[in-house]
Amino acid sequence: MLKLNNRGWGLQVMLACVLVLMIALVIISVLANKVFKNMIEPIDGSSTLNIYKTFESQVLEASKKYQSTYYSNIEQGDEIVVTVEKLKEKSLLTTNNDTSICTGYTIIKNDSKITYHTYIKCGSKYMTDGYQNNV
Numbered sequence: 001m002l003k004l005n006n007r008g009w010g011l012q013v014m015l016a017c018v019l020v021l022m023i024a025l026v027i028i029s030v031l032a033n034k035v036f037k038n039m040i041e042p043i044d045g046s047s048t049l050n051i052y053k054t055f056e057s058q059v060l061e062a063s064k065k066y067q068s069t070y071y072s073n074i075e076q077g078d079e080i081v082v083t084v085e086k087l088k089e090k091s092l093l094t095t096n097n098d099t100s101i102c103t104g105y106t107i108i109k110n111d112s113k114i115t116y117h118t119y120i121k122c123g124s125k126y127m128t129d130g131y132q133n134n135v
Contacts, residue, residue, distance in 0.1 A: 049126065052102070052120065052125070055095075059093060060116055062093040066090060067116075071108070075110065077110065080109075081106070082106045102123075105118075
């Protein structure tokens with residue numbers, strides 16, 4: 001005959017189960033913290049990217065003001081390049097600690113309608129697609 005043990009789980013089995021549950025709880029807590037932290041606080045790179053995108057928009061708006069002030073009558077087929085340095089010189093653009101390393105330019109063209117193409121480069125951190133160093 002088979003003899004049954006009616007004493008239930010032993011202390012060792014109970015401690016092993018508690019240990020496994022505690023390890024699982026710690027792992028789940030760490031993973032949940034990483035997921036929810038990224039949802040609440042933006043990743044550092046994305047906030048920096050937003051700063052540069054905002055600066056790029058500011059360069060575009062300052063270039064439009066520059067063009068309306070200094071080149072209000074652009075002939076068809078003409079192209080004007082306005083640099084960030086020129087915009088700062090004319091007090092149309094200001095920079096802060098994050099954007100002080102940025103250089104760039106806007107190409108203003110009149111091809112039956114005036115178009116603006118802005119390009120900036122901020123060190124090795126950000127560069128607009130199509131940016132050329134020799135412009």
